[in-house]
Amino acid sequence: MLSGDKIRTEHLTAYYGPKPAITDVTLGFAEHAVSAIIGPSGCGKSTLIRCLNRMHETVARTRVEGQVVLDGEDIYQLDPVRVRRRVGMVFQKPNPFVTMSIYNNVSAALRFNGRPSREETDRQVVRSLQQAALWDEVKDRIDAPAVSLSGGQQQRLCIARALAAEPEVLLMDEPCSALDPIATAKIEELIKKLKEEYTVIIVTHNMQQAARVADNTAFMYIGKLIEFGPTEELFERPKESLTEAYITGRFG
Amino acid sequence: MNADPLADTGRPRGYDLEIRQLKARAVAMGEWALGMVHDGWRAFKAGDFTAAQAVLDRGAELDRLDEDIEHATIAFLVLRQPTAGDLRTAAGVLKITTHLDRVGRLGFDMARITAAGPLKGPADLQDVLERMDNAVESMVRQCLEALGHDRADLARELFRRDDEVDQLHRDANRIILRELRSKTSDTPRVAEALLVARHFERIADNACKVGEKTVYALTGQRRSEYLPRHRYMPYALEAPLSTPETTEHPPPG
Amino acid sequence: MKPFDRHARRKLLSHTIAVLSGLTVIAVLYPLVSIIYEAFALGGGVLFQTRFFTAVPPNACSAISCQTVGIGPDIVGTLILIGIASGISVPVGVLAAIFASEYRAKGLGRAISFTADVLTGVPSIIMGAFIYGYFVIYYPTIAYSAYTGGLALSAIMTPIVVRTTEEGLRVVPNSVREAALALGITKWKATLRIVLVAALPAVATGVLLAVMRAAGEAAPLLFTALGSNLYPTGLGHPIGALPLLIYFFALSPYSNQVKVAWGATLFLLLLILIVNIVSRLMIHRMKVRMGGA
Numbered sequence: 001m002l003s004g005d006k007i008r009t010e011h012l013t014a015y016y017g018p019k020p021a022i023t024d025v026t027l028g029f030a031e032h033a034v035s036a037i038i039g040p041s042g043c044g045k046s047t048l049i050r051c052l053n054r055m056h057e058t059v060a061r062t063r064v065e066g067q068v069v070l071d072g073e074d075i076y077q078l079d080p081v082r083v084r085r086r087v088g089m090v091f092q093k094p095n096p097f098v099t100m101s102i103y104n105n106v107s108a109a110l111r112f113n114g115r116p117s118r119e120e121t122d123r124q125v126v127r128s129l130q131q132a133a134l135w136d137e138v139k140d141r142i143d144a145p146a147v148s149l150s151g152g153q154q155q156r157l158c159i160a161r162a163l164a165a166e167p168e169v170l171l172m173d174e175p176c177s178a179l180d181p182i183a184t185a186k187i188e189e190l191i192k193k194l195k196e197e198y199t200v201i202i203v204t205h206n207m208q209q210a211a212r213v214a215d216n217t218a219f220m221y222i223g224k225l226i227e228f229g230p231t232e233e234l235f236e237r238p239k240e241s242l243t244e245a246y247i248t249g250r251f252g
Numbered sequence: 253m254n255a256d257p258l259a260d261t262g263r264p265r266g267y268d269l270e271i272r273q274l275k276a277r278a279v280a281m282g283e284w285a286l287g288m289v290h291d292g293w294r295a296f297k298a299g300d301f302t303a304a305q306a307v308l309d310r311g312a313e314l315d316r317l318d319e320d321i322e323h324a325t326i327a328f329l330v331l332r333q334p335t336a337g338d339l340r341t342a343a344g345v346l347k348i349t350t351h352l353d354r355v356g357r358l359g360f361d362m363a364r365i366t367a368a369g370p371l372k373g374p375a376d377l378q379d380v381l382e383r384m385d386n387a388v389e390s391m392v393r394q395c396l397e398a399l400g401h402d403r404a405d406l407a408r409e410l411f412r413r414d415d416e417v418d419q420l421h422r423d424a425n426r427i428i429l430r431e432l433r434s435k436t437s438d439t440p441r442v443a444e445a446l447l448v449a450r451h452f453e454r455i456a457d458n459a460c461k462v463g464e465k466t467v468y469a470l471t472g473q474r475r476s477e478y479l480p481r482h483r484y485m486p487y488a489l490e491a492p493l494s495t496p497e498t499t500e501h502p503p504p505g
Numbered sequence: 506m507k508p509f510d511r512h513a514r515r516k517l518l519s520h521t522i523a524v525l526s527g528l529t530v531i532a533v534l535y536p537l538v539s540i541i542y543e544a545f546a547l548g549g550g551v552l553f554q555t556r557f558f559t560a561v562p563p564n565a566c567s568a569i570s571c572q573t574v575g576i577g578p579d580i581v582g583t584l585i586l587i588g589i590a591s592g593i594s595v596p597v598g599v600l601a602a603i604f605a606s607e608y609r610a611k612g613l614g615r616a617i618s619f620t621a622d623v624l625t626g627v628p629s630i631i632m633g634a635f636i637y638g639y640f641v642i643y644y645p646t647i648a649y650s651a652y653t654g655g656l657a658l659s660a661i662m663t664p665i666v667v668r669t670t671e672e673g674l675r676v677v678p679n680s681v682r683e684a685a686l687a688l689g690i691t692k693w694k695a696t697l698r699i700v701l702v703a704a705l706p707a708v709a710t711g712v713l714l715a716v717m718r719a720a721g722e723a724a725p726l727l728f729t730a731l732g733s734n735l736y737p738t739g740l741g742h743p744i745g746a747l748p749l750l751i752y753f754f755a756l757s758p759y760s761n762q763v764k765v766a767w768g769a770t771l772f773l774l775l776l777i778l779i780v781n782i783v784s785r786l787m788i789h790r791m792k793v794r795m796g797g798a
Contacts (some may be wrong), residue, residue: 069483081690095678108688109689112685112695137741145703161688248263
């Protein structure tokens, strides 16, 4: 664990009911870098990132042991609502608020968590949409319903919405798996730019995607962390034979 | 357990076969090149134009093998997008074929400079060249075995044997210079022997490189991770050899 | 058997079933159509008398020249009672449904759900009797009044509101809740201002259903609101309602009162029909504005 880690887990174990989905995971994510988590279905990668913003516990009968340390503080000792404002999340299937316009979606975090002025909100909305590379496409229809956008645009809208809350860390749970290749490529470009301002952690089942966007990659298998290191090293010269077997497609 | 553990992966069924084939093709090309060295040297030694011509005619096939392997490897890279060991193997094969091509070219060249009549000259020259040929052919065979049978140990051993060939090369040079200085030798043929000795040294060097790439493909290790850094010096500055017929320049210090 | 025969038999069977289905539809629609027809036939004339909607109902009168007058007080009474009942049942019902659906981990949520389910099937007269036993007897000042009448109707409306709201909330995909929570919005804010808003068409439909039901109930009002032929002067006194009027006057031996009853029946039917149509249109517009979700 480097002192340059923005957020890290310490011996993290998370349960659904009596069964642990992840076991004793200790993993650090560097600031202003993109870290990817790969592994076969059911390896626990989604559970892991849902523990990073305390979304895991919103499901009934879940339990967490261990710590998640953000800037030196264990997030499980803090108010979960505040934690979620600092650690944002984008989900697998784009989920804009269907009852709201584009503007209201992006400004949702601002409107519900405080009452900034109209000018401030406007400014934040424009900035977030620009960061999400969506501004040019929606600037003349910002009050249109969010559902009028295409799938790829909706996902970028969700990214803008998450960014508008000004998080420090952005979690992305397979953000491109519901999108076509062109939309995927746009979002991958976006992710590479986002790391200048945020710490990005992305779960993906697509190894080539991890190879394309991530600085560091972690491989998980059946709830355990098998290997973690710079992406190029992990893909060219993995240390664990299990890692090699997975990335060369021998299982999973 | 599934009946076919590979049935559920994203890995196409012929994948492993393709990798093995790439290596097998490289080995086959190496054997072709080795044959050119073997026969090229014998043609040169015997001064046999017919034999030399036969070797020269094999050059086209060498080129074809090289191109085919390159094509197959690129296709493998683009279609299978391999990672880890598979990627290293493909990348390794590409460079290995370059070195094997050079080995074949060196044999080709020995045939090219064949002159009429057998190589004359002092017995010790003939002997040292013969020993170089044996050592070098054996090294090429060893590097091909390492590649074909995944033997990183054999590959690493080639570096030690390369040192032996270097020694032989120095011996050959010494003899040849001595001959050139004496006015009684057949200068043109002795000069060709100088070339041939150098070719042998290059072949050994290329065989070493094949070994190096084989180690990388199998383990991911780069040369600096298992070889101590060797500081080369001009031959003249190295420790004197055992025989008294050294150069007129005494080594300094 | 030759394929042609098999094919012909299948077609015949298919057509037979289609015809039978059509016949059953007619059988089902017949009562509804005949009610409307009868109502028009017997009450239509009365409806167009000038003071029908404002005058008070007529007293018993056996002379040929008896006036059939109006149902004004009962219209007002129905509106007041529905107003009171909604004012109780909508907030209580919606909040109970939210608790049952969003805070489900507690067994209480499931208990609420189950209870509401059962209560929707309870006959409305039992609700009336319940309110009678608890409020009418022990609070003599408001014994027979709009208050107790409204309570009785709310006892009928609340379970319906709970059930439909809960259903509407359940249909809201979980991704909406997760998206809101992941933005650092507190759970109650997310539930009220995002999830409930997404379920609004379903909630509105549920309230509409409940109101329709309550508007037509006479039984629970029999011993709570009691009924009155005068315009209501305050909420603490007995109050009339359209179903009550219909009940009393339909059984009357006096033809002018019976005519008024038919007029009121037709009016109530038309009212329900119109409110239904208008509300559905509004709900449809709501759905469209929300993006056809």
